[in-house]
Amino acid sequence: MKPEEKQAKQKKKMIRDWLFLGIIIVIVVVLLFVFPAKTDAVASTVQEYFIEMMIILPAVMVIMGLFAVFISDETIVKHLGKTSGIKGIALALLIGTLPTGPLYIAFPMAATLLKKGARVSNIIVFLSAWACIKIPQEMVEFQFLGIEFMALRLILTIIFVIIMGISIEKIITRNDKKISKSKGV
């Protein structure tokens, strides 16, 4: 995607989001007009969650911005391309958790790594860690759902993501062997 195209698309999405917010506000006003007794409950919840979000979101955004600028895509590709085994999986996990932006920017990185010969298991672990174990996400989860919930989900996710990475690698490499056999290579 060209930068101009991307910008135009993002602008469109922004307008859509604000429009959607406007519609929601209208609905809320009408609803509260019909059920005025609910106003206090809704207002206090909105206020409480608003404060809780605003005391952490700017900081989270700053941390993500710092990592996105200071750790380049090339650094990630360089470090992930050459290691394998347990060390490779651990590194894939660790790099995936760095707060560096949305999942779709990790796809091209993963594709480059695969072309360079990185193991499928590492790439799956890397993508999954990138998607669901980002450090700022964990901090926000801790804030809203508590340490027990966050820690348990984190540990389980790491275990299952590693199992998934190894299984997908087995499935893909077995299939590839079958294909090359049937072609008579």
Added chain:
Amino acid sequence: MNVTAVIINGIAVIGILIAFIKNKEKAIESLKMAGKSFIKMLPMVFIIIIAIGLLLGFVPPEQISRFVGDQSGAGGILLVGIVGAIMHIPALLSFPLAASILESGASVTAVAAFITTLTMIGMITLPLEIKILGKKMALLRNGISFVIAILIAFIMGMIL
């Protein structure tokens, strides 16, 4: 102000200081980027907060717990998981939403299923993932992720 917020803001401030010492231009660039993403996220933040307000204000806890509470059963969990897989909201905003339904009677299993499928699976980004990484890998990753998300949710429900 609670402890988590203090820690997160502390890390951010220290990060900014280190960044400015190391490379001033890059530091300014990251702050600009942070500002932009914050503004980009803002309407969604308001939408989610209002949705939480309406949910807690209008839907009685008994209704919430009937659908996604302890007695909702495996079907309810699967449904929550599917909703999480389809919904496209920033992961950061799923946590307050999850906390609000947990507060009003949803089970730990349901909430864990929702967050885990929401973050792990991207229905919206799936076409892009297929295009860049191939059909087999993308479908396997998203498919197996759904299964493990449900597993994680049930294990969490059993422990917590």
